[in-house]
Amino acid sequence: MTGSEVSPSFRLAYVPGVTPAKWVRIWNERLPGIPLHLVAVSAAEACDVLRGGGADAGFVRMPVDRADLSAIPLYTETTVVVVPKDHVVAAVEEVSSADLADDIVLHPLDDVVGWEQLPGRPAIERPATTADAIELVAAGVGVLVVPQSLARLHHRKDLTYRPLTDAPQSRVALSWPEDKTTDMVEDFIGIVRGRTVNSSRGRSQAQAQSPKAQSKGQAKAQPKGKRPGAGGAQRKPAAGKAAGKGTRGGSGGTKGAQRGKPRRRS
Template identity: 70%
Template sequence: MTGSEVPPAVFRLAYVPGVTPAKWARIWNERMPDIPLTLLQVSATEADGLLRDSEADAGFVRLPVDRTYFSAIPLYTETTVVVVPKDHLVAAVDEVTTGDLADEIVFHPLDDTLDWEELPGRPAIERPATTADAIELVAAGVGVLVVPQSLARLHHRRDLTYRPVTDAPQSQVALSWPEERTTGMVEDFIGIVRGRTVNSSRGRQSTEAAGQDAAAQQKRAQKKPAAKKTAAKKSVAGKPVARGQRGGSAAAAKPARRGKPRRRS
């Protein structure tokens, strides 16, 4: 690569399990055909480091995030559900509370995204490493698992089902990025996520328009002194030059005065 060559721009978007970025990626590809979008699926625990290390420009993450470093736009809050075998008693009702799970072994995987003040049910002997591992244990009839609904759908199995847990903490999904790296591409993607149209987007396009407006105002400001200087040349001793005369003196601008007629004798 020569010094004059610039690598093509690429927008790198991370997303955690349970988030489906396909809709936003499709809109990006329609509006930004010259800037490829790369999708990076990462675990909830890896997303923070990926964004800090500049390996992704923005990401769909689960809150909370470090707001001293990241900007975040909350998008939606998920229903929390309990995953159980299809022949479990919970499968016979429409919804449950955490109290209904008091006698159950409730798995708490290491990648759990729910902010529990007090874990429901009875703890397992060991914490599963991942949500996927916990799902396998639920299928084996060892216990149950409480997760955001999108994760229950992601790990769907024919022998499992899930029901809402009405009083469990909920997971909130947000678009997040390092605040100090709010680039034009990030602004464009924010516009897409917020549903702005192409004309109303406040991303790079509107930034360029604002720069053009500022340049135009500067040009107008520069023209004003020149206009005053020109006007000064067209006046002599504070009096305007008569229309149709150029460069004339004040005397030339006035009509000649006639003397009094002599009286005939």
């Protein structure tokens, strides 16, 4: 099989915390002939993967450099603080940054919250990953502030989380290389935006129909017996032609001209 004959496929990158299952299911229902391959990437490397051609589109965390990437913001996540179940925070419904003043707040190297100033007391060392930070929270070393989806992703029975009301929030977007907005990318954008099957497929069908086929379809749409430019009906003979077999002799006809001929004298 040559390169030009390779079956098309769509590669979708996604960062931790994003669950693309719903959109993948809709893609498989609408485009069963084009397999969708998931590419798990870290939040830090997601945009570089798109630029390097490692994926056709991806769910990333903002901000996104719009110089070469297009992005559609999808939703904003609630920021939560992850604590042991016996922590004082577990007794309330929500907390503020001031409530964490006496706690060590872990700040992993893959943090996606984007703090200007981290609340609480800093740890001696920064954990390498969010997963490592979760282990330290379970060990009672400190607490961790993350988007809610990451707290769910790293759920443990001995931990819980509560909304942090005044923390920065993380926004998730669908992004792709601006100069590679292919038909498949457009199809996936339609799925994410909730377009119906008819509206998303109608674009491809309209592009696939040739101008010749379109003009043929328009001709078939004309009612039988009516041709463009014919006014929709056959022309009736002019009134003069319908009445006048003797128009050459004027309005009176040939016999009238003979009756008007002078008599010859004897």
